[in-house]
Structures are given as structure tokens and as C-alpha cells.
Amino acid sequence: MKIRLVHDGIFTTIDNINDTLLAPTHGFYWIDADIDDLIILQPLFGLHDLAVEDCLTEDEQRPKLEIYENQYFLVINSIRFDDEEIFLRALNIFLGPHYLITVTRQKINELRSVKPVLWEQEVSQPDSFLYHLVDIVVDNYFSVADRIEARIESLEEDILMHTKKSHLTEIIGLRSEILWLKKALGPQRELLATLNKKDLRLIDDKLQKYFGDIHENAVKINETFETYRDLMGNLREAYQSSLANRANEIMRVFTALTTIFMPLTFITGVYGMNFDFIPGMHYHYGSVILLGLMGLIGIGMFYLFRKKDWL
Template identity: 30%
Template sequence: MSKKKRRRIFKPFRRASRPGAVPGTIRPAADAPPPLIDLFAYDEHRVHRAKNVTAEEVARARGSARVVWINVSGLGDADVIRSVGQTFGLHELALEDVVNVHQRAKVEEFEHYLFVVARMVRNHQERLESEQFSLFIGSNFIVTFQEHVGDCFNGIRNRLRSPESPLRSRGPDFLAYALLDAVIDAYFAPIEAFGESLERIEDELEIRPTPELVGQLHQIRSDLLLLRRSIWPQREAINNLLRDDNRLITRDTRLFLRDVYDHTVQLVDVTETYRELCADLRELHYARIGHRTNEVMKVLTIISTIFMPLSFITGLYGMNFDTSASPFNMPELHARYGYPMALAAMATTAGILLYFFRRRGWLHREI
């Protein structure tokens, strides 16, 4: 795979804040899209949904319902991010981590809220990408930040519209669980696709190994490495939510988070298994190529060995002189059947060599 292709899979590490900048500086990346803010305010009796709201509308919605969910898609406007943070009392250091999207999955505890960083996976233009998902859990609010528009939360939004949904009767910690569960479950689809691709490649390697299969294996292994780098820290972060005795996470919600942790462990195991399988299939490819090369060399060596005595005989009888007057006459040089007898001698020699090779097992081709 070319270096250009690798750079498309693994984005280079770039920190927006320059060295020596004031801590808490909110400086989005130059290519970050403008933010779009969605609002959900709900309780067990009613739900209010608003799209593309302004920062002022967010401030007015603060405390309008038992649970308020603010989702910001796009990090291209520092003023909007700062305004949302001021509305909910979010620390500037946490907001700095929001716009610096190279963060490792983690959980940080503040006085009145929890700050959780996770990694979302998505398919963009037929390639796998990972983006940062930032989550703030308060006593009556959830604030989430995403790098781009488009996520895996449509199912949660539909559940919030249903009066029978448990989300409507529970607190913001249960909504945080649902969001994290959706983030983790989104990993299963690409991993299942990788499993099907590896099974197909293994079947094709048994039939006919080609260089294209090695390229596919390398790309799958790179994508699996991307998933591994995203999943491993999230297992630790979710485990912290289970261990920490924080009043913002109820005991009932911890039971559901335990299920998310189990899914994360399962993803880690499957990812490691598939990465090892990629290495095994690549070694199988090279082994079959080496075996095929050895078979070709063996056939060529046998052919050369057979023709060595035949070349000697034809070279000996091809010497350009007459020995009729010499006491050392070349046998059958002037005989009537000398030519067919020479051909018979060469055929007999070749037959004896072939019989010898077969008895020794050198002509047996292993599949």
C-alpha cells in the first residue's frame, strides 16, 4: 500500500494549540466544519426537539426540562463552543480537549459533571475513519460534541420520541449509557465485514494466490489496527465508569454499562483474532508462493539432469572427425543401425533416470 493510502487511513497527529498557548485555549482545526446544534428537552410526559438552534436558544433551554440533550456536530466555531460551555459551566480545559480531536478515550471527573471522550467509527468515501466523540454528563443535561455531521444516534432519537421508551423516564446518565452503547455497537458492522473478507481471501489463497490478495490483507490489517487503537482505551474508560462511585451514575445505569463493557471486551478479542489471522494468511500466501517456486525449480532441475547425459552422448557423437584409420574406433560410427542405436541409448538413459527419480519420490508433487 502506498504512503498516500496509509495517510488516508491514519490521520497525522496535529494539535491545534501552539506550544506556549494559554491553557484552555479553544482553537479549532482550520478544516473543521461549522457547528450544527440539535436540541432535545424531555421528561416522561413531553419531548421537545429542535434542529439547528443557536447558542442563545441553548441558553434559554437550560433547565427547561428534566433532561436537556445538546448535540453539537462540527467544531469549526470557537465562539459557539465557548458559549455552549459557559451555558453549562464546562471547564475551558475540557473544551480545549473537545477541539483537539486526537484525545485518547478517557473519563474525567469535575465537580458538577463528568467528561467522557470516546472514539466513533464510520465509513467515509469507502474508507474506515475514527473520530472523537466528547460527552458531558451533568445532573440534568447531556452535552455532546462530534467532529462531523452524521452519527449512529438516530435510533436513540427515535426512542426519545416514544412515550413508552425507558429513556424518557430516566435521568441523563441513562441517556449517556445509550449513546456510549450506540458508539460501541457501531464497531460490530465493520468487524463482521472484515471477517467475511478474511474468509473469502482464505478460500482464494487455497485456489490461487495473487498479489492483489496481499494488498487486501494489508489494508484490512491497517483498518483493524485503527479499530484496535480506538477500542482498547474505551474499554478502560467504560471500566472507570463502572468503578468510580460518582453520584451522577446511578446503580441501575451501572448494570447497563456493564453490558457495554462486555461488548467492548468482545470487540477487543475479535479484533486481535482477526489481526493474527491477517498475519497467518499473509504467511500462508508467501509459503504457497515459495512452495510453487520450489516445484518449478524441481521440475527444471529434473529436466536438466535428464538432458545432461543426453547432451554428453550427442556431443560425443557430434565430434567432426573420422576414426576409421585409428585403432580407437568410435563404436557404431559406420554401423548400419548406429543412429537408431544412439537414440535408443539416449531414451534408455532418460527412462532409467525417470525411474530412479520416481523411486526416490522426487517426482511426487505435493498439493
């Protein structure tokens, strides 16, 4: 657990948790805690039992806002895209009059990214901290969306150039990730709409309007992943079309080869019959002439097919 006094974006480390129970003269307290720290924090700050239970559960949490008497409890999902797999990690936030508590089960990059923003904006209020933190969390969805778009473009190029069976597995896997993520974005968008429109006494009215901009970004992200879902459908059609074209190409080659060998097979069939009176049968160079003729026929038909672009 890390305890910091934040004033004008400057961090001062606090060693004693009891010092955070009263409001500081300037600034606010930011307590960055782990799940195990809730045993200490719950009785000190009067954290609601249901909120603590939500933090402790290992099941995926739905983004939400719970309003209690002296504090708000928020759950928002941070996003990561590692090894072609999307992860959502719950960021639990307790917002009080003079403090903000973040509780996480895993490390979340946004908590590090927000520090220089707080210093640059000279933040001294917990609601302002909340705004910048949520803004960074939502902005990271755009970064993940860009990586997914790049992956779709790369996959499309690979399919058009060299279709493989593994491409279908990638398409199905990526499409499932996108559908799952789009489903998870719905509650988060509702949370941001609530922060924008609902009268919340712990959030300044002027600052509350800025949450409207974050909500618009969330809507754009939702529309972006809706587009990606359609693109994955088109990609699957391109894969199937590419397989069909490849099969047609193979069949065309086989058909051409079969056609080339048809006259050769006819000639060998005629001269393979048990008759004495076949032209050239007893000629000394008959076999050489026959093989040469068969070679000329095969080569001639091959170049004819190439000229007509059949091969």
C-alpha cells in the first residue's frame, strides 16, 4: 500500500495511514492499495461491505457506480492487448471528500501514466484525479483499437497472398475477442454517461461536464469495435473466397495437364495394340520419331495453354 499527499500535482509520501483520516490543509490523499490492504482500509474509511466484496471477488466485474453516504465506489475496466489476446482488469476506486483509494488485483499501467498528468495539470482535488485517471483508461482503448486494426490489415494481406488453414483459427479467435470486448464496453459506456449527467456532490459541476467528452470517446470506441466486427465477417468471406479460388486454380492446372496427356495416351494406346500392320511399327527409328512427336504435341499444347493464360 502506497500513501501519497497530492497537492498541485506534487506527491508527498505519507507513512502513517492514520494521518489520512482527516482532510489535509491542501490537496488530498491518494491511497494505492492491493486487495489484501482492504482489511486495514475498510474500518478506517468505512468502506461499504458490498463494495469490498466486489473488490475481493475474482469474477469479472461489471463497470458501475455505487453511491454511499460519504463516498462513491466505481469499477472501471482497464484494457491490455498482449500476445494477440485482450485482457480487461478491474480498477476499483473509492472517491471520498479528501481522498481517493485505488484497489487493484494486478498492476495497471494507467496508475503510472496518470502521475505526469497530475503534475502537469497541478491537480489538488480527488475528483480531478478521478477525471484524469478515467480519461487515460478510456484513451488506452483507442491504442488497443489501433493494434487490432493493424492486426486485421496484416491478416487480410496474408490471406490474399498466402491462404493457410491457420488463418481461419486466427479469424475466429480475434472475432470472439472483439465480440467479448464490445459486450463489455456497454456497461462502461453507461457508467461514463452517469458520471456526465447525474448530480454527484463529490464531483464538481464544472468538472462533471468534462466527463461528457470521455463518454463521447467511449461511444466512438464502441462504434469502432462494431466496425471491426463487420470487418472480421468480411475477412472470413475473403478467406473462404481465397480457398475457393485456390481450389479452382489447382483444378485448372490438373485439367490442363490431363488434356495435354490425352493425345499422348491415345498414341500409346494405339501403338500398344497387338497388330503387325501399324504405320512405323517395324521402322528402325520409329520409336524415336514417335517419342519426339509425343514430346512436340505435349510441349505445343503446354505453350498454347500458357498463351491463353489457362496455365
